[in-house]
Amino acid sequence: MSSPFPQSPVVPETFGGGREIRFRCHRGVACWNACCSSIDIALTPYDVLRLKNRLAMDSGAFLREYTVPYEMEQEGIAGVKLKPVEGGTACRFMRPDGCSVYADRPTACRYYPVALLSMHRQGEAGESDSYALVKEPHCRGHDECRAITVDAYRREQGVEAYDELARGWRQLVLKKKSLGPAAGKPSQRSLQLFFMACYDLDRFRAFVRGEGFRSLHDVGDAEMARLEADDQELLQFAFRFLRQTMFGEVTIPMRSETIEWRRARFREKLDTRATQAAARDGDEPAGETTIG
Secondary structure, eight states: OOSSSSOOOSSSSSOOOOOEOOOOOOOSSTTTTSSTTTTTOEHHHHHHHHHHTTOOOOOOHHHHHHEEESSSSTTEEEEEEEEEEESSSSTTEEEEEETTTTGGGGGHHHHHHHHEEEEEEETSSSSSEEEOOOOOOOOGGGSOEEEHHHHHHHHHHHHHHHHHTTTTHHHHHHHHHHHHHGGGOOOHHHHHHHHHHTTTTHHHHHHHHHHHHHBBOOOOHHHHHHHHHHHHHHHHHHHHHHHHHHHOOOOOOHHHHHHHHHHHHHHHHHHHHHHHHHHHHHHHHHOOOOOO
């Protein structure tokens, strides 16, 4: 079957996890390190978490040093990609003997040469996953005499945990895309919240710790202690927070007294605007009629 996208290395056929592929990457393969010499690697929030902890860096410092932002959709939510070496295309973690952060390598690196395709269908609660094969001319791993199913390959590469811990993020992205124009153009504030909650996890922890968040959301002390101590717990909480702020799903309890106070303030603002508008209308001079 010929590809409708001649420049794309993705074979235009999708399949399930039981599909058998023939692939093996190892230090003796002729193309060793070739795929790391020219990168275009999008990171999931869990990838960022693993890498910033591996490098003992604050999430904000990691994002500035090792990533570049990109638009997932025009004028929409942003993602991050690994920044290559200065003035080149190679991965900054590539070494002659392989990846220097191999145990914490990103999801895309673990999956290669398999591509994960997630889809959200109308009326369905979650997403459905399928897979495709990536065949690049330089890659000799496809010539290796080893057959393995996609499911077994995912287990071997440790990608199952990565998928599970990024599932909430994928659901957010897919839901936003599936709503299309009906969702409206996101505000600058919501775009900033999405980026912070997904990628700048240490900053999000400070946000959750703040008085503004605590006065509005009813989060118990035990849960707050877990969020303070555990990055994975905090990341899953961030996805819940974004479902609430982006789509109005009640995933985090709100303090009833704060809600009533905010409603009262909102009514006061409406009343003030109405009074000001009536005053302006009363001050306007009546139109003049001239008879010539």
